[in-house]
Amino acid sequence: MANRYSLWSLIKNGLKHHESWQPAWKSPQPKKHYDVIIVGGGGHGLATAYYLAKEHGIKNVAVLEKGYLGGGNTARNTTIIRSNYLWDEAAQLYEHGLKLWEGLSQDLNFNVMFSQRGVMNVGHTLQDMRDIERRANANLLNGVDAVVMTPKEIKDMVPLIDISNRTRYPIMGASFQPRGGVARHDAVAWGFARGASELGVDIIEQCEVTGLIIEGGRIKGVNTSRGDIMADRVGCVAAGNSSVLAKMAGLRLPLESHPLQAFVSESMKPCIDTVVMSNAVHGYVSQSDKGELVIGAGIDSYLGYGQRGSPHVIEHTAAAIIEMFPSFSRVRMNRQWGGIVDVSPDACPIISKTRIKGLYFNCGWGTGGFKATPGSGNVFAHTIAHDDPHPLNRAFSLDRFATGHLIDEHGAAAVAH
């Protein structure tokens, strides 16, 4: 790697007053033709390009991004990583992702700041606790780590949490995945972009796809704001805008796009060293390395592409967080943002071929796509390279909405919404 990062390169560049660092990825002009075009330069799209080049030897690849890299949902999430899903298919897919996370910084030679501080899913009712026991057992059978905790054990790990009976929904226990955690979201996009660029992938920003060129049931290329670009295969990884792309191909998807909000507080001294999530009162919180509390809210119930959310959703989440952590009531919030999530009917992604030859979709990650970034890219690259799904994403095809083989993770998988 021309620009390999190490302690040695840090010292060397330090002696040159840090004025000789090279850009992490190249920004070339688009070529006339590519073997594969990836539409969408978020984490999943960049990871797909990276694994196409690295594992399948397909290097004549372009990633087209309408804005700037990682400027969409990749930079608008709460960075939580876990794989404690209930159903076999989902658990194996997310566990594949988690295993890739564990070696990602070394693989990319880029510090994605993956921190396995554990993810705790708190239960507030008897039914919550039954679901937690069931899910933890299912996880263990699938080789996913899981522990069920008592309120006392929760309090020992997170001293600020209120486990008393004074709250409206007292905490009765939790599941805990020790290998879960958080990562630096921007670094994930940058690391994959740098890795892919190094392997010969063209990363083209400010290039919006405005149409798909289809002839005789086969994809031929894309119309973009920077001219037509031809390609043998096109993979669409556009999250909230997937339905818009599908419409260009005359396809309909089982997706609805909703704004999902999160907010971040002022920086504070370390006070919470794990991730706490609650389904029942609906809020989740972790603390970033800068000391900010990163708090996730719910989705707006209605369909929306505006990257903002309703104020009453913030109010609801703030109430939930304060019920669990009364001492956070005086923490001031710094900023709030909304990302557009593409929610599928079974809360599971669609990683699939379509009836148009050479056109593939990777979408429907809904509210929890960040955790899957490397895994999603890895299996999608396989699907594109072989024109056939990877064994791990075979069950996540578009056909399942006709056959009825849904993987119903709504409410089953420790998702808070």
Next chain:
Amino acid sequence: MLIITCPYCQQAREEEEFSYAGEAYIARPTVPEEADDATWGDYVFHRKNPRGWHWEQWQHVAGCRKVFAVKRHTVSYEIAGSWTLADGKALYLEEQA
């Protein structure tokens, strides 16, 4: 915060009084016995999900509890109007034609 007018109560109220009830005017297969799995799948799961004007259903849960139609823009969130389901359908079909 959306301000939605209930066509039954004839009042403009905040969105918290309402609950979203999905895309409006999804046509059920006309001959159910003859519809194949793909047609049913399309009816049950697939949605327009447009980036632009959207006909949708809202229920006035904290008011008259009736369901009605709203035409709303999914980027600007501007609301063009709200109608009873029957009145809205006439307009919707006119637009589609």
